[in-house]
Amino acid sequence: MSHDHDLNGAEILLKALTEQGVEVVFGYPGGAVLPIYDEIFKQNRLRHILVRHEQAAVHAAEGYARSTGKVGCVLVTSGPGSTNAVTGLLDAMLDSTPMVCLTGQVPTSLIGNDAFQEADTTGITRPCTKHNYLVKDVNDLARVVHEAFYVAKTGRPGPVVIDLPKDVMTAKGKYVGIGKVRHKSYIPKVKGDLERIEEAASLMASAKKPILYFGGGVINSGNAAIDLASKLVKLTGFPFTQTLMGLGSVPASNPQFLGMVGMHGTYEANLAMHGCDVMVCIGARFDDRVTGKTSAFSPHSKKIHIDIDPSSINKNIMVDVPIVGDVGHVLEDMIRVWKAKQLHVDEKALKSWWRTIDGWRSKDCLRYANSKKLIKPQYAIERLYELTKDRDPIIATEVGQHQMWAAQFAKFDVARHWLTSGGLGTMGFGLPAAMGAQVAFPDKLVVNIAGESSIQMNIQEMATLAQERLAVKIFILNNQYLGMVRQWQELLHGGRYAESHMDVHPDFVKLAEAYGAKGRRVDKPAELDAAIMEMIETPGAFILDVRTDASENVFPMIPAGAAHNEMLMGPEDEAENPSSEDGMVLV
Amino acid sequence: MTGKHHPHKHRHTIAVLVDNEPGVLARVIGLFSGRGYNIESLTVAEVAARENLSRITIVTSGTAQIVEQIKAQLSRLVPVHKVVDLTKDGPAVERELALVKVVGIGEKRVESLRIADIFRARTVDATNESFVFEIVGRSDKIDAFINLMEPLGLVDVSRTGVVAIARGTQPL
Structure with missing residues (x-):
């Protein structure tokens, strides 16, 4: 006869993962997680992919998460299992990838004793996760798992670690379902401030040389945001660029696409960023690979910044219209405001801006000298x-x-x-x-x-x-x-x-x-x-x-410490533009 | 930086309401060290046992942009309920407590007592050749007191760091 009290930690864990809809976990077994593996052995709802190194488990979960939009799930053992996962966790953190990483831990009675395969996993992973937990009481387990998934996938997504001492996995406790878990302090703001959105829309309507700059946040926000981004592109006729993480957020075959922005972005995208009068940054974060020298970044533009993470706003670049909110919600409101106010773009100015851009495009900056002998x-x-x-x-x-x-x-x-x-x-x-x-x-x-x-x-x-x-x-x-x-x-x-x-x-x-x-x-x-x-x-x-030809370099290139209008276009530029002393120390 | 922000550094007192759980202080301190922010003082204690809340008071300094970043980064931590900039958001009362040990005999000993009296410091321990004074006040007052005690036989200081609360009717 089964009663809620009869579940052990490992059973509770599996039940919670199942309720969260987890179908695949990438993992590698070890002493501290044996009770969990025993539970995995006994069931067939959850597919376990046995990797060959814990770092790969985390990257695999990232690949799974990024390609599906679901939360990636990882299971590794204590000590070296968790330290091997660290690089992947930080990778997921910086690229805002939703993930829950379960790490084994030595039994609670041994924590702090330098036990075999013990590591202070919550201490080590604190700066490279969105949040982490050490579960010391089996009755907290289900709640923590549900909370972890909620934290991982909402707001700005990121990796969450749950450290699981071995004795907690064997102890008996109570299961709690998803519906009963509500977070007290973590409540991400998804709706943007309407006044700001109206201000942004008016600014866009008044723009003579606008550019839309899409980042990975559009994709993270979900399918609605992805559709709305394309709608905004169509509605405005504005040229747009994308960050490395934002590629694919709006189809690259769209004729308004200028190519990628940044250090190895296209000539036209970087010059349009530099020369624009209104920049709309949507789900991107003015990363140093994008901005180049910040003091010379897009010097004459008014900047609108849509981001769900308030700490991304005014971090690297000061903006004029910050909008904290989920890209999907904000774009929906923005398009509605645009239509309701019957806003129009400045067609004449936009035409002339496109002529300038077409001039830049004609430079064909990705051109390279092909060869019959060597594969370029x-x-x-x-x-x-x-x-x-x-x-x-x-x-x-x-x-x-x-x-x-x-x-x-x-x-x-x-x-x-x-x-x-x-x-x-x-x-x-x-x-x-x-x-x-x-x-x-x-x-x-x-x-x-x-x-x-x-x-x-x-x-x-x-x-x-x-x-x-x-x-x-x-x-x-x-x-x-x-x-x-x-x-x-x-x-x-x-x-x-x-x-x-x-x-x-x-x-x-x-x-x-x-x-x-x-x-x-x-x-x-x-x-x-x-x-x-x-x-x-x-x-x-x-x-x-x-x-391939070993001598090829990636061009265009904005050398470290340079501005968007100081691009190197090819080998012929290298000799004329020695990099600055300041640039030497940058990465 | 696009040069629009004010380059001057200012001192800010920030109150942070957090879940009283293991690791929360480490998150806050790690955030400051990891991102290169200053901590001039930091205090923490449980303030609402029933709701399991602790209050952290941080004195930091930075440009307006950096202080905004600090607040945004703090707010982003999952166990953080509230972040209030007491310096920016209106007048606040700030207090610090210090225990100050002064060792000496004769005229210096008498002088230390006299100054303690002027500063309204209490004597909380005494031997034939030493006093421990307890002084409460703003940090600059405590600084001044310690400076005056220096030539009079100051041997040890323990300070709590700043605690602060907004003036008026509003809670945090």
């Missing part, structure tokens, strides 16, 4: 995009030059099809993130665009792909260099390539085979298309090792 990395991405776009792929990346080329040359017409580590810039993110997305969408084409160095930071997940039969395609731009490091050394450190070249790399084709996958190497531009088709059409995981 830009060409590789272009071909990958062209040959896969009909399949609407999900594209993940690692971090570095390949990531920027992917952002520039792959076009995203759909939100949540672009998985990249923006804020933290975590090498090793891509493969597990792609894996997480493939778990969510087993029939979809999921490609991880990687560098030969990044891919090795979580290469062990090839085994997880094999075990779970996940057909992730790994597209390595192999230039034998830590390319972005090499680029900065070339531009800033006199071409002294300290430790950015790796003489030894594995044979990636054999490596693929060692993990039960298939692989191919390609180094001739003429063979690239066939190689890409082989990668796509071969069932199962595949590594395509694309040997």
Whole structure:
């Protein structure tokens, strides 16, 4: 006979996860979480994906969360299990990814005793989570789990850690359902202040040189916000740009799209940001990769900033019309106000602004000199995009030059099809993130665009792909260099390539085979298309090792410490524009 | 920074109402150290046992923009119920308590007692060669008292840090 009191901690945990709608958990077992694994063993509602390293579990949950819009879920053991998860947690924090990470902990009686595999997990993860909990009483467990999911997915989303001492998992206690949990202090503000919204709408109607600047917050807000963003673009006819995290929030094929903004953004997007008179920042945070030198950032514009996180407002850039609220709610109100007040854009001024922008566009800033002998990395991405776009792929990346080329040359017409580590810039993110997305969408084409160095930071997940039969395609731009490091050394450190070249790399084709996958190497531009088709059409995981021209740099580039109108456009600009002393110390 | 903000640093006293739970103080302190904000003084104690609330009073300094950031960052912490800038939002009473140990004999000892009397400090411990004074007041008053005690045999000071409350009828 079952009574609520009869549940042990692990049973309560599983029941709470089920009630929260969790279908998949990415994890790795260990001593402290054995009671939880025992419960997982006894059921089949919750699918457990056994990763090969805890960092990968977190990135996989990020990939799952970012591609689905659901909360990612992770389960790791105490001590090294939780410390290995830390990089992923901070990655999720900086990119506002909703996640609940369950960490094992030594029994409460041993906490503080330097017990085997003990770590002060709540202490260590405090600055890299949105919130964290240590559950010391089994009767708090269900409430904490429900609260954790609520905190993770509402407001500005983020990772939440629940630290679970082993004795709490075996103790008997009471279950509490979702409906009974209400938070006392955490109540995010979703509706924007209407007066501010009206002010913003009037400002937009009066603009002569406007720009819309969309960030990852649009996607995080949900489908309503994504639809409304496109509506706003259509309603106003304004040019728009997107941050790295915002790619796909409005379709890239929209003719009003100027390309990505920021350090490796397009000429037209950056100059439009610099020269605009009204900037509408929607769900973005004026990150330093976007602004360049803040004192010279868009000097003549009135700035409207919509963000659900009040601490993002006036943090890096002072704005004129701050609107704290959820992008979806605010855009809905904004469009309603626009229509109700019968506001119109200044057509004449806008036409002239578009003429200026078209002038910038004609510079064709992403142009590169292609080669018949060497595969240019830009060409590789272009071909990958062209040959896969009909399949609407999900594209993940690692971090570095390949990531920027992917952002520039792959076009995203759909939100949540672009998985990249923006804020933290975590090498090793891509493969597990792609894996997480493939778990969510087993029939979809999921490609991880990687560098030969990044891919090795979580290469062990090839085994997880094999075990779970996940057909992730790994597209390595192999230039034998830590390319972005090499680029900065070339531009800033006199071409002294300290430790950015790796003489030894594995044979990636054999490596693929060692993990039960298939692989191919390609180094001739003429063979690239066939190689890409082989990668796509071969069932199962595949590594395509694309040997690229090692000397290519990512352009355009706003050098560190420079302003949007001080872009380097290509190799010919490098010699003329030595970077400033101030820029040297920036990252 | 776009140069629109005021570059002058100001001292602000901020009251923060939080859930009285483990780690909440660490969150607040970690936020200040992690983001490079100043803490001039910080006090914390439970103020409403039934609702399980503690009140943290922080004295910090920064430009107007930084102080706004500090308040926004504090408000973002999940166990934080309320953040009030007592300096900005109207007049507030600020008090600090200090225990001050002075060791000496003869004229210096007499002088220390005389000054304690002027400052309305209480003698809470005495031996033949020492006093412990308890003084309550604004921080600058306590600073002045300690400065005067310095040449008279000051050997030890313990201060509570500032507690503050808004003047008038309104609660936090």
